[in-house]
Amino acid sequence: MADQLIPRRELRFQLYEMLDASALCDFPRFSEHSVETFEAVLDTAEKIAEETFLNHNAKADQNEPTFDGKKVSMLDEVKTAFNAYRDAGFIAGHFDFEDGGMQLPSLITNACAGYFLTANPSTTAYPFLTAAAANVIRHFGSAELQAQFLPDMLTGRFTGTMALTEPHAGSSLADITSSATPAEDGSYRLKGSKLYISGGEHELSNNIVHLVLAKIPGGPTGVKGISLFVVPKYRLDENGEPGTRNDVSLAGLIHKMGYRGTTSTALTFGDNGDCHAYLVGEPHQGLRYMFMMMNEARIGVGYGAAMIGYRGYRYSLDYAKERTQGRKAGPQGNTSKQCAIIEHGDVKRMLLAQKAYTEGGMALCLYGSYLVDCMACADDDEEKATLGQLIDLLTPVFKAWPSEFGPKANDLAIQVLGGAGYTREYPVEQCWRDNRLNPIHEGTNGIQALDLLGRKLWQQNGQGLDALMKRVKADFARATMPQSRALSSRLLPYIDQLDTLIRQSAEDLRSEKQSIALTNASCFLNIFSACVVSWIWLRQAIVAEAALAEGSAEHDADFYNGKLAAATYYIHWELPLVKRDIDIISTSDATCEQVAPDYF
Amino acid sequence: MADQLIPRRELRFQLYEMLDASALCDFPRFSEHSVETFEAVLDTAEKIAEETFLNHNAKADQNEPTFDGKKVSMLDEVKTAFNAYRDAGFIAGHFDFEDGGMQLPSLITNACAGYFLTANPSTTAYPFLTAAAANVIRHFGSAELQAQFLPDMLTGRFTGTMALTEPHAGSSLADITSSATPAEDGSYRLKGSKLYISGGEHELSNNIVHLVLAKIPGGPTGVKGISLFVVPKYRLDENGEPGTRNDVSLAGLIHKMGYRGTTSTALTFGDNGDCHAYLVGEPHQGLRYMFMMMNEARIGVGYGAAMIGYRGYRYSLDYAKERTQGRKAGPQGNTSKQCAIIEHGDVKRMLLAQKAYTEGGMALCLYGSYLVDCMACADDDEEKATLGQLIDLLTPVFKAWPSEFGPKANDLAIQVLGGAGYTREYPVEQCWRDNRLNPIHEGTNGIQALDLLGRKLWQQNGQGLDALMKRVKADFARATMPQSRALSSRLLPYIDQLDTLIRQSAEDLRSEKQSIALTNASCFLNIFSACVVSWIWLRQAIVAEAALAEGSAEHDADFYNGKLAAATYYIHWELPLVKRDIDIISTSDATCEQVAPDYF
Structure with missing residues (x-):
């Protein structure tokens, strides 16, 4: 069976027909790029993904990393893939030329990521985490910290992690207890335990750079007292090379049901009181x-x-x-x-x-x-x-x-x-x-719902919502051909309803209904998401219908008809499901809010 | 963390408050039983499930059966559990006293099954399949076949399987190609391959009795030419004991993502032309x-x-x-x-x-x-x-x-x-x-939808539907207390809609809309199921509300309030989702029906 990861036709539709990727090249930042360089990068990503990632996706799932008490072992194929990714320069794909990056739009690096994610998500995690950690250091780290770690991370000699979660503090980061005490040399000594740290231990790189959230004693309580630190597995010697082993140890591997090729780790920092940590940016801003x-x-x-x-x-x-x-x-x-x-x-x-x-x-x-x-x-x-x-x-x-x-x-x-x-x-x-x-x-998606309803909607007096609605309405105006018009007229009443519900929610959140509104936040997210995704599908339908009207080649006609069918499916079959959510919110349904823990 | 499988309070509610299990004892068949014997059997099931099934649920998942080319090996705990189940007489739980069974209502054996299924579904599969196969032989096998196999199956000395699926014929059993040719001794010689046969090989029992679908050459084509055979792993000798190895072999184990403790097998019958098979009942009636x-x-x-x-x-x-x-x-x-x-x-x-x-x-x-x-x-x-x-x-x-x-x-x-x-x-x-x-x-659930819409609704002039609606309406009449009445008035319009849609579907299925109606069958099943389940929850609410009105003890009040909360949740939050399905069917939405394979 053919195992093509993503048909390029699909990506081209997204990049050049739905969006105007080539217009990005008009910005100075991307002026050295063109559709040709974008396509060349996509070719490289596709080739590496097919040749070195896809081949061990199932194998890595069946042979997950093991820890013998000293070292984590995993399939050799993971290293081969990591190296191919690294050598092609993808870790630094959207970093600046001056940092050794390709200075690509994130639109293009994400499109490339699609190949790796479809081919083998668990091997992909290692370079992705490294790029994410490097990005944090690039934005907030001192020049010294950047000079020490960034070049090696961007070339993949060092890898990175994000160490936020603790056994008793996952969604509630305010409650982390890892502490970092200032030392005389200007660095800190970190102590604490972290859980579910992806890529927290392995032999893929010369060093692992952990970004760790911890509290500096005496700081503010709660989220305002959290600082961010770089904690390398090996401290750097005078030549900037990995030297002394830092006091970070692997307490054990966690066994996930998926992403089994990515190590998920429990890490202990400072068991021997000698875990050197370097503050990123200012204290308490982590x-x-x-x-x-x-x-x-x-x-x-x-x-x-x-x-x-x-x-x-x-x-x-x-x-x-x-x-x-x-x-x-x-x-x-x-x-x-x-x-x-x-x-x-x-x-x-x-x-x-x-x-x-x-x-x-x-x-x-x-x-x-x-x-x-x-x-x-x-x-x-x-x-x-x-x-x-x-x-x-x-x-x-x-x-x-x-x-x-x-x-x-x-x-x-x-x-x-x-x-x-x-x-x-x-x-x-x-x-x-x-x-x-x-x-x-x-x-978690429950937290996303609270983030939307409790915070994002009202930020800057709803400026984001205004910007969204302006765009949605502009697309309604573009939906002039028969199928697109029919779809937009199905969507319109939901957008109107959404507007009503937002005004209602603003009141509910300031009244005795606050607790009901927050309990039902997932319903709000359902409605909001379905409207947004319907709009995204409407946009695809508009493009497809216009292309069909211009008279496409037969193969392309099938492609565009498929887009129209999927847009119709979403708006006919999926969008109406949120009528339930509209009812729940507009009636302030209190079923879930009122159930007592003892009723279960 | 407490790991109680099913609180007895819940089962008692279902058996004695929702249903009238004790009234079953008024039937002659169950006259030797009483609530006391039911509870004693439930106690036994609970104890065996907790002591011998739950202990290796995760372990069997992590150590699935292996095949070394000769023998299938699995955890010893599976055999211990199987034996405990067998020795307690559960395989023959609902069989007649005269067959050595307990002659229990299937209501009670299913309630017992709950303990085993929550504790360890994959070990449970072996005795369940055996009981199911024995049941077929009991109903349709000749007296001789019953005498040969039933006693040993009901005591678990022999186990059973159901061998229907073939590599190219799963949902479409009309297309099986396994063949059974009459032999001079009155038995048949079977030849063919079967796939995904659960419990098809193991060492838990002295013999494995496969129930195999095959075609007798010269019979009718399609489903009307399928016959059912008993094919034992070992043929019985003159003393009725397992003797010569029959020509059935394990082509390999299949590796499922769950139920990993249950062997899933590819079986080959008659590779050497010597697979003895015994017809169950009449030819072509399989x-x-x-x-x-x-x-x-x-x-x-x-x-x-x-x-x-x-x-x-x-x-x-x-x-x-x-x-x-x-x-x-x-x-x-x-x-x-x-x-x-x-x-x-x-x-x-x-x-x-x-x-x-x-x-x-x-x-x-x-x-x-x-x-x-x-x-x-x-x-x-x-x-x-x-x-x-x-x-x-x-x-x-x-x-x-x-x-x-x-x-x-x-x-x-x-x-x-x-x-x-x-x-x-x-x-x-x-x-x-x-x-x-x-x-x-x-x-598959898609096939269930076709079965409902294409066949079951219209059987015997809709007698089943009449019987259902009579019961639903009787419960509406019982829903006189405030919460139950409120729930029933939410449900009523859906029941009315269902009636309308059934009449519409009767017409659609005889018109040019047939293909659309069948394509959207899952929507019909959604509506029908949501109405039925709402009614089941209404029944639970009626019982709970009445019990609360009688003044229950505090602990029971929490229990009943929980039932009312869950009933309210289902009818407020889940039932309204089928408004989408009602729209799809009432408008004969053709989105899925009309999409061409090339559009994908």
């Missing part, structure tokens, strides 16, 4: 720094979820075209030959749903990356601020919607394969297991 | 026989899905009561102590949903078993026929609804546990993996 990087990280999680979903979709699609079973409904009866299962209505439904979820998630998150690029490049301060607000507002959707519907797509892929889908002889069950992490990490 | 056992098997699948869901619910409930994280929303702010996560609104929502899904599924399937008992005992032919039609009609719901919502409950259990839920250090991810099989086997 959580703020992490949050400033959060939007991009959350787009990344959503995009990853969409991509793992996409892998399952493509596989089940190929399977449905090849697998014969049963007959088409109709008069031919038992005597005719079996048909491919893609001919069965319910299988088409399951494929169309997967397409709507995964291409919808891809389009959504690439749009997010595009906004990030536009914001970074905007020279008008007001526009920059507005784009920032828009990204802030949409971040809970970027993270939560694909991470809810990517796994749903994987579930449908299993169902399309039937009994085969449930076995480890086929790849779709692994996709499903891998993807289950995404609704949890980088802020 | 599929009919299997279908006559299907209702009970499908209730069993639904019940199992609800029970695995229930295990996750109870575990996540205990976790939510113990795990502290974050603070209650309100003015206390950052300085107050962390609260148990069950205090958070969104966690309560996830627990209440799990309760609604799993206790709903339990109540639904136990109601199904109760109907089976009433039908078996009915001495009025008309009543027997009506009950049979009602069971037929509800079977797609018994199977599909819990197998869709049990896994959803497991998904929510993972989410309640957060990062911990995603790790194999906690049991909920295994529940989720185990349960994923249930929407597929015993007829």
Whole structure:
């Protein structure tokens, strides 16, 4: 069975038809790039992903890393893939030329990431975490810290982690107890335990650079007293090379149900009182720094979820075209030959749903990356601020919607394969297991709902919401052809309802209904997300319908008709499900809020 | 953390308050039983499940059976558990006294099954399959076949399998190619391959009795030419003991993502032309026989899905009561102590949903078993026929609804546990993996939808539907207290809509809209199931509200209030989701039907 990761046609549609990736090259930052360099980078990503990542996706799942008390061992293929990724310069893909990076738009680096994420999400985690950690140091670290760690991280000689969670403090970071005490040499001595730290130990690199949240004694309580530190596995010697082993140790590996190739670790810092840590930026600003990087990280999680979903979709699609079973409904009866299962209505439904979820998630998150690029490049301060607000507002959707519907797509892929889908002889069950992490990490989807309803909507007097609605209405105005117009008129009443609910929520949150409103926050996120994703699908439909009207080649006509079908599916079949959520919020349904713990 | 499998309070509610289990003892068949004997059997089941099944649920998942080319090996604990189950007489639980059984109502044997299914579904599969195969032989096998195999199967000396699926024929059994040729000795020689045969090889018993579907050459084509055979692993010698190895061999084990303790096998019959097979009943009636056992098997699948869901619910409930994280929303702010996560609104929502899904599924399937008992005992032919039609009609719901919502409950259990839920250090991810099989086997849920819409609704002029509606309306009349009345008035318009849609579907299926109607069959199943489950929850609410009015003890008041909360949750939060499905069907939405395979 063909195992093409992502058809380039799809990416080109997203990058150049839905978005205007080539226009990014008009910004000074990207002026040395062109569609040709973008395509060349995509070619490289595709090739490396197919050749060195895909080959051990199942194998790494079946042979997870082990720890013998001294060293973590894993498949050699992981190192080969990591090196290929590193050698191609991808870790520094969106970093500046002056840092040795490719200075690519995040739109393009994310598009590239799609190849790696569909091929092998668990091996991909190592370089991705390294780039994310390097990005934090680049933004907030002192010149000295940057000089010490950045070059080696960007070339992949050193890898990075994000060490936030503690056994008793996951969603509630205010409660971390790791402490960092100033030492005479200007550094700190860190003490504490961290849990679920991905990539926390391995032999892929010469050094591991942990970014650790900890409290400096005497600082403010709660989230305002959290600082951020660089804690290397090996301290650097006078030549900047890894020297003395730092006092960080692996307490044990955690065994996840998916992403099994990525080490998940419990780490202990300062057991012997000698864990050297280097403050990043100012004291007590750690959580703020992490949050400033959060939007991009959350787009990344959503995009990853969409991509793992996409892998399952493509596989089940190929399977449905090849697998014969049963007959088409109709008069031919038992005597005719079996048909491919893609001919069965319910299988088409399951494929169309997967397409709507995964291409919808891809389009959504690439749009997010595009906004990030536009914001970074905007020279008008007001526009920059507005784009920032828009990204802030949409971040809970970027993270939560694909991470809810990517796994749903994987579930449908299993169902399309039937009994085969449930076995480890086929790849779709692994996709499903891998993807289950995404609704949890980088802020559970319940927390995303609270973030949207409790904070993001009202930030800067709702500037983000205004920016969103302006864009939605502009697209309504563009939806002039028959199918797009029909879809936009189905969507319009939901947008109007959303407006009403937002005004109601503003009042509820300031009244005795506050607790009910917060309990039902997930319903609000459902409505908001469905409106946003419907709009994203409307945009795809507008582009597709226009292209069809221009008269496309036959193969392209199928492609565009597929986009129209998926847009129609989403707006006819998925959007109406939020009528339930509209009812719950507009009636202030108190069922969940009022249930007492003892009733269970 | 407490790991009580099912609180007896819950089972007592289902058996004696929702249903009238003690009234079953008025039937001659069950006249030797009483509530006391039922409770004694439940005690035994609970004890064996806790002591010998629960102990190796995770271990069997982590150490699945292996095949060295000659023999299948598995954990010793599986055999210990199997023997304990067998020795307590559970395999023959609902068989006649004269067959050495306990002649228990299937309501009670299913209630017992709950303990085993929550404790360890994969070890449970071996005795369950044996009982199911024995049941087929008991109903359709000749006296000689029964004498040869039944006693040893009912005592668990022999185990059984159901060998239906072939590599190219799963949902489409008409296309099996296994063949059985008459031999001179009156038996047959079977040849063919079977796939995904659970329990197809192991060393738990002295012999394995495969029930195999095959075609006798020269018979009718399609499903009408399928016959059923007994194929033992060892042929019986003159003393009825396992003797010569029969020509059945294990081609290999299949590696499932869940139920990993149950061997899933590829079996080859007659490689050496010497596979002895014994016809069950008449030639060409095999599929009919299997279908006559299907209702009970499908209730069993639904019940199992609800029970695995229930295990996750109870575990996540205990976790939510113990795990502290974050603070209650309100003015206390950052300085107050962390609260148990069950205090958070969104966690309560996830627990209440799990309760609604799993206790709903339990109540639904136990109601199904109760109907089976009433039908078996009915001495009025008309009543027997009506009950049979009602069971037929509800079977797609018994199977599909819990197998869709049990896994959803497991998904929510993972989410309640957060990062911990995603790790194999906690049991909920295994529940989720185990349960994923249930929407597929015993007829995929897509096939259940076609079975309902294409066949069951119209059987015997809709007699089953009439019987259902009579019962629903009787319960509406009983819903006189405030909360129950409010719930019934929310449900009523859906029941009216359902009636309209059924009349519309009758027309659609005879018109050019047939293909659209069949493509959207899953929407119909959604509506029908949601109405049935709402009714089941209304029944629970009626009982609970009446008990509260009588003035219960405080602990019982919490229990009954919990039932009312879950009923309210289901009818307020879940039922309205089918408005989408009502729209799809009433507008004959053709989105899925019209999408061409090339559009993907």
